Amino acid sequence: MQASHIPFLHLLDGAVQYVVPRWQRRYSWGQSDIERLVDDLLVIAKADQSEAAHYGGALLTFPEPAPGGVVQTHRVVDGQQRLTTVSILLACIAEKLGPDNHYGEWNANLLRKRLENDGVGLEKRRKLRLQDGDETEYQRGLAGNPSGPGAVTQAWRIARRLVRDNDAAGLLKGLERFKVVSIALSSQDDPQQIFESLNATGRPLTEGEKVKNWLLMGLEDDVQQYLHDHHWLPMERSLGAEHSSPLIDTFLRDVLRMLTGKNIGTKHSYEEFRRWAVLESKDKDRPSLCQELSRLAHLYGILTGTAGSHPDQKVERTLLHLRAMGIHTHRPLSLRLLDDAAQDVHPGAGQDLNTVLKYIATWITRLWLANRSTAGMNTEAASFAYRPGPGLDDDYADYWITIFSNQRNTRIGMPNDEEIGEGIRKRKAYGASTTASTYAILCALMEREQPDEAPNRKGLTIEHVMPRKLTDQWKRDLGDSAEEIHEQYRDRLGNLTLSGYIANPTMGTRPFSEKRASYRKSGILITRRIAEEDRWDEAAIERRAENLTEKALELWPWQDNKGGTSEPPSVSTASQDQLRWRIGDGPWHEETFAVHMLLNVTAALLDLDPKNAERLSGQAISSNLHPATRYLPGTKAGRLTMRAVPGHEEYVLHPYGNWRETTDRCRKMGERCGVTVQIEGDDNRTPQRFWRFLMGQTGGLPGQHDEWRGIWQKTEALNSQGELIRFYIGPERIVIYIRATESASPQRTARMHECSRMIRETMGDQTINNRGADKKAREGRTISIEMTWERDNEEEWPDAAQWIADQTQRVQALLSDPSDENGSR
Structure with missing residues (x-):
C-alpha cells in the first residue's frame, strides 16, 4: 500500500482510467454536498498563501497490472463521490469557457484532456468510468445533454448552476490547490476487505468533535494537553456539555452566525468554521483561536444559563425571560451584545446592554403574543450580529433599536398593540412548544405585579380554568354550546393561569364554583383575580384576555421611534394560513x-x-x-x-x-x-404564494398553470399509463411521489413496485421514505422522496422551488423511460 499527497488534478494526468467496481454503491452526492465542495474550492482560491491547499480526503485505488504505453486502469475502492463530482465540475467549466475563452493557462481543450484519453478506443477513452445507469448518465453529460432520473444527472444540473453563478477562474484556482491522499493498493491487498473496513458502521463524529480535532491536530503534545485542559474542557463546562456534544454544535452554529452574518445550519458547523478560519487567517494561530472559543463559550453559557448568572441583576432578569420563552433565534445577536460589553468596545456597550436586551425580549414576546411566525428571525439575527456596530460618537442603544425598528411592517417587525390584543384573545397558547412561552409570559406578568411577593417559578405550573376535558357539570354550566366553546377557548391565554404543583392535580376538572374558592386563597394575583367572576364562560375568558392584554402592554411596551405607527403586516406576511x-x-x-x-x-x-x-x-x-x-x-x-x-x-x-x-x-x-x-384570504395563503413563486422561478411544472393553490397538488399525466407526480407542500417537509390513475389491479401494484425500485436505485442521493412500500403499491402509489424546510421562511423558497423542479424532472425521466436494465418496463 503506497500513499502520497498530490493535487487532485494530477490524478487525471496522462493515460489513466478510474473504474468504479459494481460492488461499490452508486453515486449519491446531493446539492448540499456539491455546494460545500464548491464553497471550499472558492475559499481556498482566495487564501492569501500561495502554498494554501485544501485536503479533500483520500482516494483509494487498486491499480491493475498493465504494460507501459497503454491506459493504466485503477479500480476505485474509496473516493468515487469526489472523483465523479470534480470530473463533472471540470466538464461544466469547459462548457462555460467554450472554444474561444480561457482562464490563465486553462482552456476548454485542456480541461477535456483531464476527462478523456486521446488516441484510444471508446472503452478506454473516458478517464472515469462509472457503473451501469450512472455511466449512461455520465456519458450523456459529457456529450452536453445530461438527462435521466439518477443522481449523476442531478449533479450535472447543480454543477452547471454553480459554475454559471460563480467565478470559474476561482474554481479552477481552487481545483489547482485541491489535494488528496492517494493510496494505491498492492496485489497482496484485498480491496473488498479494505472497503468494508473503511465503511464499517460506527458513531459519526459530531461537529464539535471535528472542530476539536482540527484545532488540536498537528500541535505538539504538551500544547495539545494545555489547550485541552485550560480551554476546551472549560468551554464544555460553560456550555453544560460535558456529557452532551450537541450543545457544543449549537454553540458553534450561533457563534458562526455572529461571525459570518449567515444563517448557518448546525450540521455544517465544522465546515463553515474551518472555512471562516482560513478566510480570516485564524488557522495560522490555533491556540489563540481555541482560547477565543472558550471565552465566547463562557458568554454563551451566561446567555443560556449553563455558566451561571450575569453579574448585573437587571440583565440577568431579562436573560431569564429570554431563556424561559424557549425561542432561541435571538442568540447570535444577544451573544454579540454580551461580547461588546465584555470587551468594552463602546462606551455604552455595558451601561446600555440591558436596554437593548430588553428591546429584543419585548420584540420576541410581542411576536409570540401576536401569533406571528419567527421564521426569518434566524437570518435577521445573524445579519444584525455581523454589523460593524455604532461609532464611538453614536448612542449605543439608539443605534441598535433604530436598526430593529426598521423592520416594522415586515413579517418579523414589531407587532402593534392591536395585534397583541387580537393574539392574546385568539392564539393557541398550550401544547408543544407554546406551553413554555405561555409559562414564561404568565410568570413575568405575575412577577411584575408582585415584585417582592411572587412565589418561586419552580413551584408553579399552568392550569386550565375550564378543564382540558369537560365533565357533565362543566357541560351544564356552559350550556348548549359547551363543546363548541370548549373547542374554541380551551387553550387560549384567557383560560390559562398559574397554580402550585400541589393545587393543580387536586383542582383538575372540578366545577368553577369550587375552583373559585381555591383561587380566592391563591398567592398569585393574576390567579386570584379570576375569583371575581361569577361564572366561567366565553364572556369571562374574553374579559380576562382584555385584562392580560392591558398588563402585557404595560410590561412589554413599544412605540415606533420614528414617530409613526406600525401597521399590521398584510395578509401575505401575517395570518397567512387564515x-x-x-x-x-x-x-x-x-x-x-x-x-x-x-x-x-x-x-x-x-x-x-x-x-x-x-x-x-x-x-x-x-x-x-x-x-x-x-x-x-x-x-x-x-x-x-x-x-x-x-x-x-x-x-x-x-x-x-x-x-x-x-x-x-x-x-x-x-x-x-x-x-x-x-x-x-384565499389568494394569500402560504402554499398558494409558494406555487406562484415556483411558477415564476422555474416556469412551472407539467400541468401547473394558475390553479395550483393548496398543500396537495399533482401534475398532468406523464405517460401512456396515465401516471402522474403528486406533491405535498407541508409546513416542515415537501414530499414527491408517483401516483397511478387506473383502477386497482395486480398489474398496477407491480408497476408501482417497479417505479419504487427505480426511485431507490436512481435517486439514492435524496432522502427516501421507504416505509409501507407494499401497502403504497397496492394503493397505486410509490415510495416518496422528501425535503425538510420551513415553509414560512421565504428565504428557503428559491432552494425549495429548484429542488422540486429538479426532482420532478428526474421522476418525469423515470416515468418516460420505457425500459430499465432488466427490460421489465
Whole structure:
C-alpha cells in the first residue's frame, strides 16, 4: 500500500482510467454536498498563501497490472463521490469557457484532456468510468445533454448552476490547490476487505468533535494537553456539555452566525468554521483561536444559563425571560451584545446592554403574543450580529433599536398593540412548544405585579380554568354550546393561569364554583383575580384576555421611534394560513382549513333558511347537498367520502377540494340561495404564494398553470399509463411521489413496485421514505422522496422551488423511460 499527497488534478494526468467496481454503491452526492465542495474550492482560491491547499480526503485505488504505453486502469475502492463530482465540475467549466475563452493557462481543450484519453478506443477513452445507469448518465453529460432520473444527472444540473453563478477562474484556482491522499493498493491487498473496513458502521463524529480535532491536530503534545485542559474542557463546562456534544454544535452554529452574518445550519458547523478560519487567517494561530472559543463559550453559557448568572441583576432578569420563552433565534445577536460589553468596545456597550436586551425580549414576546411566525428571525439575527456596530460618537442603544425598528411592517417587525390584543384573545397558547412561552409570559406578568411577593417559578405550573376535558357539570354550566366553546377557548391565554404543583392535580376538572374558592386563597394575583367572576364562560375568558392584554402592554411596551405607527403586516406576511368568510353583512368567521369552511358555510346557509337545503340539492354527488339517509356520514359514494353538515346532521356533502375549488363552490352556493358569500384570504395563503413563486422561478411544472393553490397538488399525466407526480407542500417537509390513475389491479401494484425500485436505485442521493412500500403499491402509489424546510421562511423558497423542479424532472425521466436494465418496463 503506497500513499502520497498530490493535487487532485494530477490524478487525471496522462493515460489513466478510474473504474468504479459494481460492488461499490452508486453515486449519491446531493446539492448540499456539491455546494460545500464548491464553497471550499472558492475559499481556498482566495487564501492569501500561495502554498494554501485544501485536503479533500483520500482516494483509494487498486491499480491493475498493465504494460507501459497503454491506459493504466485503477479500480476505485474509496473516493468515487469526489472523483465523479470534480470530473463533472471540470466538464461544466469547459462548457462555460467554450472554444474561444480561457482562464490563465486553462482552456476548454485542456480541461477535456483531464476527462478523456486521446488516441484510444471508446472503452478506454473516458478517464472515469462509472457503473451501469450512472455511466449512461455520465456519458450523456459529457456529450452536453445530461438527462435521466439518477443522481449523476442531478449533479450535472447543480454543477452547471454553480459554475454559471460563480467565478470559474476561482474554481479552477481552487481545483489547482485541491489535494488528496492517494493510496494505491498492492496485489497482496484485498480491496473488498479494505472497503468494508473503511465503511464499517460506527458513531459519526459530531461537529464539535471535528472542530476539536482540527484545532488540536498537528500541535505538539504538551500544547495539545494545555489547550485541552485550560480551554476546551472549560468551554464544555460553560456550555453544560460535558456529557452532551450537541450543545457544543449549537454553540458553534450561533457563534458562526455572529461571525459570518449567515444563517448557518448546525450540521455544517465544522465546515463553515474551518472555512471562516482560513478566510480570516485564524488557522495560522490555533491556540489563540481555541482560547477565543472558550471565552465566547463562557458568554454563551451566561446567555443560556449553563455558566451561571450575569453579574448585573437587571440583565440577568431579562436573560431569564429570554431563556424561559424557549425561542432561541435571538442568540447570535444577544451573544454579540454580551461580547461588546465584555470587551468594552463602546462606551455604552455595558451601561446600555440591558436596554437593548430588553428591546429584543419585548420584540420576541410581542411576536409570540401576536401569533406571528419567527421564521426569518434566524437570518435577521445573524445579519444584525455581523454589523460593524455604532461609532464611538453614536448612542449605543439608539443605534441598535433604530436598526430593529426598521423592520416594522415586515413579517418579523414589531407587532402593534392591536395585534397583541387580537393574539392574546385568539392564539393557541398550550401544547408543544407554546406551553413554555405561555409559562414564561404568565410568570413575568405575575412577577411584575408582585415584585417582592411572587412565589418561586419552580413551584408553579399552568392550569386550565375550564378543564382540558369537560365533565357533565362543566357541560351544564356552559350550556348548549359547551363543546363548541370548549373547542374554541380551551387553550387560549384567557383560560390559562398559574397554580402550585400541589393545587393543580387536586383542582383538575372540578366545577368553577369550587375552583373559585381555591383561587380566592391563591398567592398569585393574576390567579386570584379570576375569583371575581361569577361564572366561567366565553364572556369571562374574553374579559380576562382584555385584562392580560392591558398588563402585557404595560410590561412589554413599544412605540415606533420614528414617530409613526406600525401597521399590521398584510395578509401575505401575517395570518397567512387564515381564511375568513361571511354571509351578506354578517360577522366574519375565520377558518384554517377549506374543508371546515365549506361545511360551516353550508350550515350557516341552512340556519338562514331551511328551504336552502332544497336549493343546494342535486344529482351530482360532488357538488351538491344530499340526505344522510342516502349516504351515511363517513361512507363513500364512489370514491367520494361524505361528511355531515354541523348542526344539520340529516344532510351530508363531499367537502374536499383545493382552495380555489372550495372558495368558488362556497360563493356559488350563496348564489343558489340568493345571498352573497364573501371570502377573503384565499389568494394569500402560504402554499398558494409558494406555487406562484415556483411558477415564476422555474416556469412551472407539467400541468401547473394558475390553479395550483393548496398543500396537495399533482401534475398532468406523464405517460401512456396515465401516471402522474403528486406533491405535498407541508409546513416542515415537501414530499414527491408517483401516483397511478387506473383502477386497482395486480398489474398496477407491480408497476408501482417497479417505479419504487427505480426511485431507490436512481435517486439514492435524496432522502427516501421507504416505509409501507407494499401497502403504497397496492394503493397505486410509490415510495416518496422528501425535503425538510420551513415553509414560512421565504428565504428557503428559491432552494425549495429548484429542488422540486429538479426532482420532478428526474421522476418525469423515470416515468418516460420505457425500459430499465432488466427490460421489465
